[in-house]
Each structure stands twice: as structure tokens, then as C-alpha cells.
Amino acid sequence: xxTYREALREGLREALHRDDRVFLIGEDVGAYGGCFGxxxxxLDEYGPRRIRDAPLSESAFVGAGIGAALGGLxxxxxxxxxxxxxxxxxxxLDNAATxxxxxxxxxxxxxxxxxxxxxxxxxxxxxxxxxxAYYAHIPGLRVVSPATVTDARGMLWTALQxxxxxxxxxxxxxxxxxxxxxxxxxxxxxERAIIRRPGADVTVVAYGASVPIAATAAERLAAQGIxxxxxxxxxxxxxxxxxxxxxLAHTHRLVVVDEGWRSVGIAAEIAAxxxxxxxxxxxxxxxxxxxxxxxxxxxxxxxxxALPQPGRVVDAVVRAxx
Numbered sequence: 001x002x003t004y005r006e007a008l009r010e011g012l013r014e015a016l017h018r019d020d021r022v023f024l025i026g027e028d029v030g031a032y033g034g035c036f037g038x039x040x041x042x043l044d045e046y047g048p049r050r051i052r053d054a055p056l057s058e059s060a061f062v063g064a065g066i067g068a069a070l071g072g073l074x075x076x077x078x079x080x081x082x083x084x085x086x087x088x089x090x091x092x093l094d095n096a097a098t099x100x101x102x103x104x105x106x107x108x109x110x111x112x113x114x115x116x117x118x119x120x121x122x123x124x125x126x127x128x129x130x131x132x133a134y135y136a137h138i139p140g141l142r143v144v145s146p147a148t149v150t151d152a153r154g155m156l157w158t159a160l161q162x163x164x165x166x167x168x169x170x171x172x173x174x175x176x177x178x179x180x181x182x183x184x185x186x187x188x189x190x191e192r193a194i195i196r197r198p199g200a201d202v203t204v205v206a207y208g209a210s211v212p213i214a215a216t217a218a219e220r221l222a223a224q225g226i227x228x229x230x231x232x233x234x235x236x237x238x239x240x241x242x243x244x245x246x247x248l249a250h251t252h253r254l255v256v257v258d259e260g261w262r263s264v265g266i267a268a269e270i271a272a273x274x275x276x277x278x279x280x281x282x283x284x285x286x287x288x289x290x291x292x293x294x295x296x297x298x299x300x301x302x303x304x305x306a307l308p309q310p311g312r313v314v315d316a317v318v319r320a321x322x
Contacts, residue, residue, distance in 0.1 A: 002181040004146075004174045007153035008038045008114075010181075012076065015156055016046050019074055022160065025052040025061050026078030035080045036116055036175050058088035062113065066096050069111040074160050079115040081123075082131045082169065089134075096165040097140030108163040112156065117145070118209050118259050119303055120173030125295035128172070128303075130260040132208070133269075135167050136237040143237040144190045145169040147211035149179035151234065154188035166190075169236075171209035171259075193240040195247070199229030202317050203247040205270055206257040207233040210308055214257045217313035224314075226321055236266060241273045248278045253320040255287040257308050262290035287316035 002010075015022045024039060030053040033040030043051040054061035058079055065075040079085045085092070096109045119128035136143045142162060146152040152170070159166035196211065197218050206214040211232045218228040229247050233240065248254055254274050258267035271286040292306040 001178040002149050004149055004152045004177040004179075005036060005038055007149045007181055008156075008170065009040065009042070011153045011156040012039060012042060013045070015076070015160055016042070016050060018157070019160070021072065021074040022076060023050040023052060023068075023073065024076045024078060025054050025065060027054055027056060027061075027080055029053060029078050034078065036172070039078070058084055059091055062088035062091040063095070065111050065113070066091060066109055069109045070099070070107060075111055076156070076160075077111065077113045079113060081127045081172075082115050082117040083126050083129055085113075085115050085131070092135070092141070092165070092167075093138055097138050100164060101140060109165050110160070110163050111165045112159045112168060113165065114168045114170060116172045117169040118171045118173055119291075119296045119307055120209065122298055122300055122303060123172070124298040128296035130208075130291065132169050132236050133260050133265045136266065136269075138237075140164065141237060142166040142190070142235065143169070144235050145171065145208035145233075147171075147174070147206075147208055147232050147234070149177065149181050150185055151188050153181055153185050155190055157187040158190050169208060173209040174212075177212070190235050191240070193231050193233045193235070193243040195229060195243070196232050197228065197230040199227040199251065201227045201251060202229070202253040202255060202320055203231060203244065203251045204228050204255050204257065204313065204317065205231045205233060205244060207236060207266070208259065210257040210259050213308050213310055214313055217310040217317065220310060220314050221317055224318075226317060228317060239269065239273065241277060244270065244274065245278045245281070248274060248281045252281055252283040254282065255289065255313065255316045255320055257289045257313055259291055259308060261293050262288055263293060265290060284320045287320050289313050289316050
């Protein structure tokens with residue numbers, strides 16, 4: 001068995017081995033091995049030229065990554081948590097995402113930004129929010145989130161082949177997740193969503209840390225005779241709305257699970273696109289199971305109450321099929 005954290009490390013190791021232009025930069029990624037242990041041991045293997053500890057300034061080291069990408073390298077920038085990425089939002093929004101457009105296509109920014117996202121580890125409000133919708137709102141970025149060990153291993157290499165910036169959200173709650181990693185595991189598709197569980201009665205759409213929550217709910221629903229089809233979005237920008245629409249064509253019901261807030265979030269976008277493109281396939285209102293509209297609490301019982309849980313997903317599906 002391989003943990004999600006170890007799979008991410010293997011993805012980094014492969015990229016560093018295959019392409020001399022790849023390097024990792026961020027806070028504590030070298031000697032400390034990364035805040036969440038993802039890069040542990042890589043400094044010893046690849047040295048300080050390719051595993052670069054950066055000062056505590058997100059704007060500075062993201063900007064350095066952008067410059068390196070413009071200069072022909074393939075930087076992987078690690079931001080400790082999604083909350084802290086807002087300190088580099090000017091670099092990400094006004095530079096990385098816009099330079100191809102503003103240069104008339106002359107310059108691309110082949111940059112990968114990795115950041116931990118979400119709650120579940122009692123890290124409190126300043127370290128636990130899910131800000132994927134912020135970045136999925138920005139033209140010029142590709143935004144992805146691996147939900148399995150295999151995707152954690154394989155998404156980085158695919159992202160590094162993109163001529164434009166890619167943001168990878170790694171759910172904090174999944175770092176200790178264990179799963180089987182095939183010996184021939186390699187790059188994975190980040191263009192299309194994937195059906196993790198086929199079903200006939202209801203479509204359940206999730207991404208990142210919400211995927212195992214939805215999978216647990218689907219097992220409980222099966223015991224009640226409800227056959228849920230589970231879609232893992234994988235990519236949040238662009239969204240694979242075709243896979244969702246194809247699923248709705250035979251299930252006719254939709255529930256979206258999103259660790260982000262309900263207002264103006266990924267779940268709202270999925271619901272809107274379902275209404276736009278699959279309205280006549282829907283036999284019930286779209287259900288949304290999202291995080292409570294509060295800063296993430298520190299206390300464990302309050303944190304759990306704020307986040308999507310399998311029981312809430314089951315209740316939303318039962319309402320949809322009733």
C-alpha cells in the first residue's frame with residue numbers, strides 16, 4: 001500500500017529524474033522535507049539547485065517560479081496551504097494567468113503550483129479553507145485536484161507538459177490515505193472527469209477530499225437499494241461538463257459534494273451548467289452538500305460538523321430520489 005503523500009513524492013521524483021529543467025521551490029521543501037512531508041528525502045537525492053528552500057514570501061517565490069518558467073525551466077512551486085496562496089494572488093492572477101494573452105501568444109508560463117487545501121486536521125481557519133473556486137474562476141489557469149493515490153502520482157507529469165500554468169490542489173485530509181499504486185503507474189488524464197462508480201439512480205459529483213466522502217455515502221445508499229453513479233471531476237478548470245451531462249441522461253438526478261462554501265462555489269457552477277445543458281434530463285432539483293458558511297473551526301467536533309459528511313450526502317440523495 002502507498003500513501004497519497006508517498007505517491008506525490010514519487011510523482012515529483014519522476015519529474016525531477018526525467019527532465020533536468022524541473023525544480024521544486026517553496027517554504028521548507030528542502031531540509032525539512034515539506035510542511036506535509038511530501039518532498040522528504042529529495043534534497044539528498046537532487047541537491048539544493050533543484051530542491052530550493054525559499055524565504056517566507058509567497059509573492060517572491062511564486063514570482064521566481066514565473067520568471068524561471070519564462071526562461072525555459074519547468075518549476076514546481078509548493079505553497080504551504082491554499083490560504084497562504086492569497087499572498088501570491090497578484091503573481092498568479094496578474095502575471096502567470098495573463099502573460100500569454102497580454103503578449104499576443106508570444107510567452108507562455110509553464111508553471112505548476114502545488115498547494116495543500118481543505119480541512120480535516122484541526123489546523124483552524126487560517127490553514128483549512130478550500131479556495132479552489134477562486135482559482136477556477138481565473139481564465140488562463142488549469143485547476144486540478146487528485147482524489148486518489150494513482151492520480152496523486154500521475155497528475156504532476158501531465159501538468160508539466162502544459163504550456164500554461166497549472167494549479168494542483170492537494171487535500172490535506174488525504175495525505176495519509178492509503179491505496180494500491182500499480183507498478184506501471186504513470187501520467188494520468190487531466191482533461192476528463194472519471195466515473196469512479198457506475199450507477200443508475202442518481203449522479204453524485206465530487207472532487208478532491210469529497211470523493212472518498214461521496215464513495216462512502218454511495219456504499220450506504222447501495223444498502224438502501226439506491227444505485228449512485230460517482231463522478232470524480234479531477235479538473236475544475238476546465239470542467240468536463242460532458243461527462244456529467246452523459247450521466248444525467250440516464251440517472252436524471254444530481255447531487256454535488258463540495259468542500260468549498262455553498263455560495264458562488266464549484267457546486268453552484270455544476271448546478272448551473274446542469275440547468276443550462278441538461279435541464280430536460282433532470283427529474284428533481286439539484287442537491288448540494290457543501291461546507292457550512294463559516295470560517296473552519298478548530299475544535300474537532302465543530303470542524304466535522306462544518307464539513308460534508310457521508311450522512312449528509314446520503315440525506316441529499318434520498319431527497320433527490322424520493
